[in-house]
Amino acid sequence: MKKLFFKTSYDADPFGYFGEFGSRYVPESLIPALDELTKAYEAAKSDPIFEQELLDLYQHYSGRPTPLYFAKNLTEKLGGAKIYLKNEGLNHTGAHKINHCLGQGLLAKRMGKKRLIAETGAGQHGLATATVAAKFGFECTVYMGAVDVVRQRPNVFWIEQLGAKVVPVEFGTKRLKDAVMAALQDWIAHPNDAYYLLGSALGPHPYPSMVRDFQSIVGLEVKEQLLAAEGKLPDYLIACVGGGSNAIGIFNAFLDDINVKMIGAEAGGKGTGKIGDHAARLQGQGRLGVVEGYKSFFLTNSDGQLEPTHSVSAGLDYSGIGPEHARLFKDGRVNYHAVTDSEVLTAFKLLAKTEGIFPALESSHAVAEATKLAPTLSKDKIIVVNISGRGDKDIFIVADALGDTNWKEFLKTKAN
Amino acid sequence: MHPLEKQFEKIKKENRLGLMTHVVVGYPNLETTRELVKTMSESGADYIELQIPFSDPVGDGPTIREANTAALENGVCVHDAFILADRLTHEDAIATSLLFMTYFNIVLTYGIEKFCHDAGKAGIVGLIIPDYPLEAESHEHLESEAEKNNLVLIRFASLDSTEERLKKLGEKAEGFVYCFSTRGTTGVRSDIDGGIQPALALVKKYFQVPAAVGFGISNAEQIRTLKGSADMVVVGSALVKACESGGKEGVRKKMEELVIALK
Ligand SMILES: Cc1ncc(COP(=O)(O)O)c(C=O)c1O
Numbered sequence: 006m007k008k009l010f011f012k013t014s015y016d017a018d019p020f021g022y023f024g025e026f027g028s029r030y031v032p033e034s035l036i037p038a039l040d041e042l043t044k045a046y047e048a049a050k051s052d053p054i055f056e057q058e059l060l061d062l063y064q065h066y067s068g069r070p071t072p073l074y075f076a077k078n079l080t081e082k083l084g085g086a087k088i089y090l091k092n093e094g095l096n097h098t099g100a101h102k103i104n105h106c107l108g109q110g111l112l113a114k115r116m117g118k119k120r121l122i123a124e125t126g127a128g129q130h131g132l133a134t135a136t137v138a139a140k141f142g143f144e145c146t147v148y149m150g151a152v153d154v155v156r157q158r159p160n161v162f163w164i165e166q167l168g169a170k171v172v173p174v175e176f177g178t179k180r181l182k183d184a185v186m187a188a189l190q191d192w193i194a195h196p197n198d199a200y201y202l203l204g205s206a207l208g209p210h211p212y213p214s215m216v217r218d219f220q221s222i223v224g225l226e227v228k229e230q231l232l233a234a235e236g237k238l239p240d241y242l243i244a245c246v247g248g249g250s251n252a253i254g255i256f257n258a259f260l261d262d263i264n265v266k267m268i269g270a271e272a273g274g275k276g277t278g279k280i281g282d283h284a285a286r287l288q289g290q291g292r293l294g295v296v297e298g299y300k301s302f303f304l305t306n307s308d309g310q311l312e313p314t315h316s317v318s319a320g321l322d323y324s325g326i327g328p329e330h331a332r333l334f335k336d337g338r339v340n341y342h343a344v345t346d347s348e349v350l351t352a353f354k355l356l357a358k359t360e361g362i363f364p365a366l367e368s369s370h371a372v373a374e375a376t377k378l379a380p381t382l383s384k385d386k387i388i389v390v391n392i393s394g395r396g397d398k399d400i401f402i403v404a405d406a407l408g409d410t411n412w413k414e415f416l417k418t419k420a421n
Numbered sequence: 422m423h424p425l426e427k428q429f430e431k432i433k434k435e436n437r438l439g440l441m442t443h444v445v446v447g448y449p450n451l452e453t454t455r456e457l458v459k460t461m462s463e464s465g466a467d468y469i470e471l472q473i474p475f476s477d478p479v480g481d482g483p484t485i486r487e488a489n490t491a492a493l494e495n496g497v498c499v500h501d502a503f504i505l506a507d508r509l510t511h512e513d514a515i516a517t518s519l520l521f522m523t524y525f526n527i528v529l530t531y532g533i534e535k536f537c538h539d540a541g542k543a544g545i546v547g548l549i550i551p552d553y554p555l556e557a558e559s560h561e562h563l564e565s566e567a568e569k570n571n572l573v574l575i576r577f578a579s580l581d582s583t584e585e586r587l588k589k590l591g592e593k594a595e596g597f598v599y600c601f602s603t604r605g606t607t608g609v610r611s612d613i614d615g616g617i618q619p620a621l622a623l624v625k626k627y628f629q630v631p632a633a634v635g636f637g638i639s640n641a642e643q644i645r646t647l648k649g650s651a652d653m654v655v656v657g658s659a660l661v662k663a664c665e666s667g668g669k670e671g672v673r674k675k676m677e678e679l680v681i682a683l684k
Contacts, residue, residue: 020556028560030525032480032551033577034601036586176486177477186479193480194605196581295526295552296477308499309530310476 021210027328029209100394108219128160130204205248209298220254249327273343363396443657447497482608510544541570591627610637
């Protein structure tokens with residue numbers, strides 16, 4: 006049996022700090038709920054039945070292991086390092102988010118909770134949470150920024166079909182960070198019967214560690230699959246970083262393999278020169294801060310107020326970054342680069358045409374980074390790119406960005 | 422004796438509940454905030470919280486959250502809060518103890534040492550930072566910096582705090598302990614959660630300092646039900662609303678209603 010839970014030298018200390026980052030900066034009214042969660046999680050982690058149940062769900066419900074696919078055409082086209090794609094888009098519900106939703110759903114059930122609360126940006130995490138809620142029989146409330154409700158309409162529809170309630174968040178910037186706050190406030194009001202199913206490796210302790218642990222299956226599989234295919238470890242891992250769950254998921258199993266280099270692709274939006282145009286927190290404008298319960302780097306002004314962000318992908322359009330990433334950045338273990346919207350669209354089209362795969366716009370950031378890196382490396386090097394999700398959900402944005410007139414006509418006809 | 426304590430001696434002597442009120446700095450504008458604080462002070466507030474607006478005030482419900490947003494949209498910055506406190510203290514010679522309430526990111530970004538130092542100089546006597554838990558002290562040292570400047574960092578207790586937790590929180594607590602009257606965020610509510618009485622009994626067991634009850638307190642009736650179990654009440658959103666509908670006079674009227682209920 007696979008060992009799902011393991012330690013690395015970058016883990017949080019017993020108080021939930023990754024170096025100087027992380028832990029729990031929340032109102033006292035949430036401390037009892039976080040204590041309860043930490044205890045329940047520690048107990049579940051050391052219970053072999055929990056681990057077995059989760060591995061079963063990964064396999065039979067979500068369809069794991071997801072393939073590690075050698076992208077031969079893309080590799081030849083770029084003419085450098087070998088590119089492998091870890092296709093998390095082939096999970097049930099279409100993205101890696103289902104991994105931590107199954108883990109947390111199982112945990113919520115053990116804890117006897119009745120309702121799941123979640124925030125969502127792209128809608129993928131909301132969709133995965135609503136799915137798990139339907140499967141386990143929880144009520145479910147999904148908070149989503151009003152801007153994201155509009156740009157990710159298909160997911161809103163599906164979430165509602167699964168029986169969950171979508172609450173558009175109309176305050177602040179009406180995006181992911183405001184959805185996180187609305188979800189936290191719901192939890193503050195209902196700490197005893199609700200479970201806050203956080204959708205990324207951020208928030209107060211123990212979430213960053215717990216979400217990472219439930220996502221670590223991705224890297225564990227990659228290790229096994231690549232050893233079988235190539236007999237060695239990768240030279241590079243590349244993943245997009247919003248809050249950081251898919252990235253830490255593929256990185257974690259390799260953090261102590263010092264020869265494996267890692268790159269996190271942040272949302273460069275319209276360019277990282279001006280705050281407000283992007284969501285690249287580690288490219289020089291991010292400040293150390295404490296927001297939404299954790300200490301990390303945030304895009305804030307000189308007073309500490311959160312600044313608006315921009316990205317073509319709703320899932321990366323977020324002003325904070327998970328605390329373990331802040332540490333990996335500070336320690337120099339992982340490099341973080343920004344990828345612009347236009348590079349993302351180019352990468353999206355390239356992967357579609359060369360390999361017949363639509364990556365999610367979030368994941369397209371990682372693809373774009375790989376297209377820059379691969380040609381600079383020799384052919385015996387190996388890059389593994391995490392395709393965190395599939396691009397079907399992005400049909401409206403991509404069609405719009407590419408200016409497809411037939412699609413526009415179709416929408417008009419449908420609207421009538 | 423610390424000003425917070427001294428005022429509480431007075432409250433005890435008068436055999437009544439204490440009252441802490443709340444304003445959002447720069448809402449509806451800075452000049453009005455200054456007037457509101459003076460009005461509250463004249464009307465019998467024992468302590469006043471000056472909230473430094475934050476973009477993501479996680480503990481606040483719609484009324485105060487929107488006041489935060491509006492203040493920021495007005496261009497209010499952190500520095501304005503220090504200027505306001507300084508004027509209230511040194512120009513207006515306000516008789517009421519002033520506390521800064523804000524979220525930890527504001528303090529951290531300003532610089533913890535500098536924030537405490539400048540707050541002390543501006544006449545602030547206490548800090549209320551809802552997202553700064555006890556455990557953060559070993560990393561951030563906000564409490565010790567506050568102490569150096571004669572500021573009390575207020576501690577919190579919730580309806581769900583365990584006895585073990587309350588014991589830890591109660592040790593070395595100063596000023597008063599801020600007890601959440603309900604589960605949830607700030608905002609006007611019409612009644613009082615039944616869980617508050619037993620929770621307050623536990624708080625009393627572990628804290629030597631007075632217990633202030635806040636969140637959702639908006640009317641005289643609620644205040645009366647807290648007599649005997651709480652030592653102070655905190656009113657925020659209801660006063661923001663009073664100002665929205667009736668301006669300074671609206672606040673004066675609301676204050677009258679609240680103050681009568683304290684006795
Ligand atoms: C497909 C996909 N990838 C990535 C992300 C970004 O989140 P994270 O950085 O936590 O993986 C999202 C978030 O919605 C997503 O849907």
